[in-house]
Amino acid sequence: xxxxxxxxxxxxxxxxxxxxxxxxxxxxxxxxxxxxxxxxxxxxxxxxxxxxxxxxxxxxxxxxxxxxxxxxxxxxxxxxxxxxxxxx
Amino acid sequence: xxxxxxxxxxxxxxxxxxxxxxxxxxxxxxxxxxxxxxxxxxxxxxxxxxxxxxxxxxxxxxxxxxxxxxxxxxxxxxxxxxxxxxxxxxxxxxxxxxxxxxxxxxxxxxxxxxxxxxxxxxxxxxxxxxxxxxxxxxxxxxxxxxxxxxxxxxxxxxxxxxxxxxxxxxxxxxxxxxxxxxxxxxxxxxxxxxxxxxxxxxxxxxxxxxxxxxxxxxxxxxxxxxxxxxxxxxxxxxxxxxxxxxxxxxxxxxxxxxxxxxxxxxxxxxxxxxxxxxxxxxxxxxxxxxxxxxxxxxxxxxxxxxxxxxxxxxxxxxxxxxxxxxxxxxxxxxxxxxxxxxxxxxxxxxxxxxxxxxxxxxxxxxxxxxxxxxxxxxxxxxxxxxxxxxxxxxxxxxxxxxxxxxxxxxxxxxxxxxxxxxxxxxxxxxxxxxxxxxxxxxxxxxxxxxxxxxxxxxxxxxxxxxxxxxxxxxxxxxxxxxxxxxxxxxxxxxxxxxxxxxxxxxxxxxxxxxxxxxxxxxxxxxxxxxxxxxxxxxxxxxxxxxxxxxxxxxxxxxxxxxx
Numbered sequence: 001x002x003x004x005x006x007x008x009x010x011x012x013x014x015x016x017x018x019x020x021x022x023x024x025x026x027x028x029x030x031x032x033x034x035x036x037x038x039x040x041x042x043x044x045x046x047x048x049x050x051x052x053x054x055x056x057x058x059x060x061x062x063x064x065x066x067x068x069x070x071x072x073x074x075x076x077x078x079x080x081x082x083x084x085x086x087x088x
Numbered sequence: 089x090x091x092x093x094x095x096x097x098x099x100x101x102x103x104x105x106x107x108x109x110x111x112x113x114x115x116x117x118x119x120x121x122x123x124x125x126x127x128x129x130x131x132x133x134x135x136x137x138x139x140x141x142x143x144x145x146x147x148x149x150x151x152x153x154x155x156x157x158x159x160x161x162x163x164x165x166x167x168x169x170x171x172x173x174x175x176x177x178x179x180x181x182x183x184x185x186x187x188x189x190x191x192x193x194x195x196x197x198x199x200x201x202x203x204x205x206x207x208x209x210x211x212x213x214x215x216x217x218x219x220x221x222x223x224x225x226x227x228x229x230x231x232x233x234x235x236x237x238x239x240x241x242x243x244x245x246x247x248x249x250x251x252x253x254x255x256x257x258x259x260x261x262x263x264x265x266x267x268x269x270x271x272x273x274x275x276x277x278x279x280x281x282x283x284x285x286x287x288x289x290x291x292x293x294x295x296x297x298x299x300x301x302x303x304x305x306x307x308x309x310x311x312x313x314x315x316x317x318x319x320x321x322x323x324x325x326x327x328x329x330x331x332x333x334x335x336x337x338x339x340x341x342x343x344x345x346x347x348x349x350x351x352x353x354x355x356x357x358x359x360x361x362x363x364x365x366x367x368x369x370x371x372x373x374x375x376x377x378x379x380x381x382x383x384x385x386x387x388x389x390x391x392x393x394x395x396x397x398x399x400x401x402x403x404x405x406x407x408x409x410x411x412x413x414x415x416x417x418x419x420x421x422x423x424x425x426x427x428x429x430x431x432x433x434x435x436x437x438x439x440x441x442x443x444x445x446x447x448x449x450x451x452x453x454x455x456x457x458x459x460x461x462x463x464x465x466x467x468x469x470x471x472x473x474x475x476x477x478x479x480x481x482x483x484x485x486x487x488x489x490x491x492x493x494x495x496x497x498x499x500x501x502x503x504x505x506x507x508x509x510x511x512x513x514x515x516x517x518x519x520x521x522x523x524x525x526x527x528x529x530x531x532x533x534x535x536x537x538x539x540x541x542x543x544x545x546x547x548x549x550x551x552x553x554x555x556x557x558x559x560x561x562x563x564x565x566x567x568x569x570x571x572x573x574x575x576x577x578x579x580x581x582x583x584x585x586x587x588x589x590x591x592x593x594x595x596x597x598x599x600x601x602x603x604x605x606x607x608x609x610x611x612x613x614x615x616x617x618x619x620x621x622x623x624x625x626x627x628x629x630x631x632x633x634x635x636x637x638x639x640x641x642x643x644x645x646x647x648x649x650x651x
Contacts, residue, residue: 020159046168047159048194 002070005062009084013056022080023047031067033077044077089298089315092635093262093287094551095308096273097608098585100332101239101282102305102317102325103259105298108242109229112217115184124177131173131183134222139164141228142218160215169194184223191216233257239304241296244285245272255279260306262287262313264296267547268580277583278602282308286547309586309642311635338611340374343599347617351592353610354379354414354600356578357406367409370603374610377414377473379600380526380578381406383459387420392430393455396462403466411471416526416576416600418505419459419490421479422448431455440540445480445505446490460497467499475501477526482508487521505578507531512560515567522573525564527596529579533557551634552581558594558628558637565595576600585612586641592618593625620648 010018026033026044033044037059042049044063055061061081065073120127139161146157163169169190176186191212199209214230221228232240237259244266245253260282263272267286276283284306289297298304298315305314305325314321343353354377355370370378386394386402407415422428422444431452436442449456460476467474478490481504494502503524506512511525512532519525529552534541536557539549552558561577568575576598577591583605589612591599599609616624624641631637 020155020162023162043167046166047162048166049168052168052194052197 001064001066002074003062003064004074004078005060006078006081008055008057008059008061009082011057011084013059014050014053014081019047019050019055022077023050025077025080029065029069029073029077031065031069031073033063033065033073036062036064089289091262091284091287091289091298091313091315093284093311093313094268094273094548095311096268096276096283096285097280097583097605098309098612099260099280099282100305100307100309100325100329101260102303102322103237103239104300105241105262105302105304106232106234106238106300107296107298108231108240108245109227111229112220112224112226115182115188115220115224117181117185119180120177120182122182124180127177127181127183127186128174130223131177131187132170134183134187134219135164135170135173138215138219138222141222142215156211160211163212164215164219184220187219187223188216191219239306241298242272243296244270245275255281260284260304262304262306264288265545265547267541267550268552270547273580274602277580278604280604280608282306284308284311284313287311287313311638338607338614340607341610342376343610343613345592345613345616345618345621347619349592349618351596351613352376352414352598353606354416354576354578354598355603355606356380356382356600358382358385366603367406371409373603373606375603375606377410377416378406379414379416379576379598381415381417383418383420384422387422387428393458396458396465399459399462400465403463404469407466407470407472407474412473414473414475416475416477416503416578417463418477418479419446419449419456421445440534445507446478446486447480449478450486450489456493457497460494460499464498473501474499475503475524477503477505477524479505479528480507480531481505481518482510484514484517484521487511487518491522506564507535509536509560512563515564516570519564519567519571519573524574524576525568526576526578526600527561527564529557529561529577529581532560532579533581536560552579552584553587553628553634553637555629555631555633555637558590558625561591561596562594562625562629568597569595574598583609585609586624586638586645589613589616589621590624590628590641593621593623615649 008014014022023045034041035044035050037053037055040053042053063074063077142157142161146154149157172190173186176189177183195209195212218228231253233254237257239260239262240258241262244263258281261272261276263285264287266272270285273285302316305317343351345351353375355375357366357370357378358381386399422431431448443451463476476494476499481487487504490504491502501523503522503526504518505528506525507528511518515525530541533550533552537549537554539546541550564575574597575595577596578600581587582591582599583601585608588599588609601609624644627640627644628637631640
C-alpha cells in the first residue's frame with residue numbers, strides 16, 4: 001500500500017470542478033484509492049464521498065492506494081491536488 | 089382572462105404558452121413487490137441512462153454549463169451513492185424510493201455544509217428528479233425546450249433552471265410566485281427579457297392554470313398578461329410593437345433629462361460568478377462609472393476572509409477598468425441571505441433583522457479594517473474616483489463610526505447605504521456625517537413593508553412603487569438637496585425606466601443598475617424634464633398603493649408624450 005499526505009492548492013478547495021477532475025482520475029486509476037481528511041476516509045472515485053469531506057483550500061488530506069501501481073497512482077493524484085484548478 | 093403581476097422593465101411581447109412541469113411527487117414508501125434483485129436492476133439501469141442523458145445535455149450546452157452537467161453525471165454514477173441505493177433496496181424499498189432517499193440524504197449533507205456546497209444541494213435535487221422520472225417512465229420535469237419561440241410560465245425559476253434556458257426561444261417569462269427581486273426578475277433584467285412576475289388572475293386563478301399553447305400578450309409596463317386575446321387586440325399589440333421598433337434608439341452617452349439635467353448612469357457589478365468581463369461590458373453599454381460594486385463574491389466559499397493583498401489585487405483591477413470615473417464600492421454585506429462562517433456563525437431566527445451588514449462588520453472589526461486598507465491601497469495605485477459605503481446602516485452613530493474608519497484608512501469619500509427606514513427618516517442627520525447616500529430599494533422595500541424579500545408568499549409586498557417606500561426615498565432626496573450631498577439609487581428600482589424618472593423627481597442624483605438596463609433608462613430620462621419628473625413623483629406619492637402609483641404615472645406619461 002502507498003500513502004501520501006498533501007495540502008490542497010485549489011483556491012476554493014475541492015468543489016464541483018476540481019473534485020470532479022480528481023475523482024475521475026481516481027476512478028481511472030484501475031486500483032482502489034482512498035482519500036482521508038481528519039480521520040474520515042472515503043472512496044476517492046466517489047464525488048459525493050469526496051465532497052462530503054468538505055475539503056477546503058489549505059486542508060491536509062491523505063491519499064492511499066493498493067495494488068501493483070499504487071505508488072504511481074498516489075503520486076499522480078497528489079500532483080493533481082497540488083494544482084490550483086481555480087487559477088487556470 | 090387577464091393576469092396581473094409586477095412587470096420587469098417595459099417590454100411587450102406575445103406568443104404561445106409553455107408551462108414548466110410541476111415537480112414529481114415524492115415516491116411512495118410502500119415495500120417493493122418486485123423483489124430486491126429486480127429493483128436493483130431497475131435502479132442501475134435508470135442511473136446509467138440518466139447519466140448518459142445528462143452528458144448529452146452537457147455536450148449541447150457547452151462552456152461552463154458542460155462542466156457543471158458533467159459533474160452532475162458523475163454524481164449519478166457515484167459508487168458511494170449506488171452502494172447506498174443498494175443498501176436501501178436490500179431493506180425492501182422500491183428503486184424509486186431508494187434513489188429518492190439516497191439523493192435526499194446526500195443533499196442534506198451538502199446543504200448542512202453551507203456556502204458553495206450548499207448551493208450544489210439543488211443540483212442533487214434536480215438529478216434525483218431525473219432518475220425518478222426515468223424509473224417512472226414519465227417526462228423529466230425541467231425547462232421546456234421546443235424548437236419554436238414560446239412564453240415560459242413557471243411558479244418561479246431556480247438558478248439551475250435558468251442556466252439551461254435557451255434564451256433565443258423565450259419570448260417572455262411569466263411567474264406565479266416570486267417578486268421583483270426573485271432570481272427570475274434579475275435574469276429578465278440582465279438579459280432584457282420581457283417578464284411579469286407574481287402574476288395571478290382577478291378570481292385568484294394562478295398563472296399555472298393557463299394551458300400550454302394558449303396565446304398570451306405580456307405587457308411588462310403595466311404588469312398585465314392578457315390570456316387568449318381577440319384578433320383585434322392582437323392587431324393593437326402588433327401596431328404598438330411596430331411603433332416601438334421605429335423609435336430611434338438613444339445613442340450611448342451620459343444620462344440626462346430633457347432639460348439637460350445630468351443624472352449619471354452607473355453600473356451594479358460584482359454578482360457572484362460573473363465578476364470578470366462585466367466591467368468591460370458595463371463600459372461598452374455606456375456606464376459612466378460603478379454605482380454599486382458588491383464585494384461579497386471575494387468572500388464566498390471561504391472559511392476565512394481573503395488577505396489584504398488578495399483584496400487589493402481585485403480592487404486594483406476593478407479601478408483600472410474605470411480610470412477617471414466614479415466607482416462606489418460597498419463594504420462586505422454579509423448576514424441573512426448570505427451567511428459567512430467566519431463572520432456570523434450562530435443561526436438567527438430572523439436573519440434579515442439580525443447581525444448583518446455594518447453590524448456584522450462591526451462585530452468583526454478587523455475584517456472591515458482590512459477591507460478599507462486594501463481599498464485605500466488600490467485607490468492610491470489607480471486613477472478612478474473611489475467612493476466607499478457601508479451596507480445596512482440604521483443609525484447616525486453607525487454612520488459616524490464607518491465614515492471615521494474609512495477616513496482613518498485614507499479614503500476620501502465615505503457614505504452609507506440607506507436600506508432601513510430609520511436611516512431614511514433621519515437622512516438629514518445621516519448626510520450631515522456621510523459624504524453621500526445610496527438607497528438600496530430592495531431592502532428598503534422589504535423593511536418598510538415588513539415583507540421578507542425571499543419569501544414567495546409575501547412577494548406582492550415587494551414593490552418599490554409603494555408610496556411608503558417612495559416617501560422615504562423623497563426624505564433622503566430632500567436631505568441631499570439641502571446639504572448638497574449626492575443621493576444615488578442602486579436597487580432594482582433604478583432599472584425600471586419609468587420608476588427611474590420618478591426617483592429622479594424625488595431627488596436621486598445618480599442611478600445604478602445592471603448594465604443591460606442602462607439603454608432603457610437612458611432613453612426614458614431623455615423624454616422628461618426635471619419639472620415633469622417631480623410632477624410624476626408627486627402623483628406616485630399621492631397614490632394609495634404601488635399599483636395605483638404605477639397606473640397614475642403611466643397615465644400621466646402617455647398624456648405628456650401625446651402633447
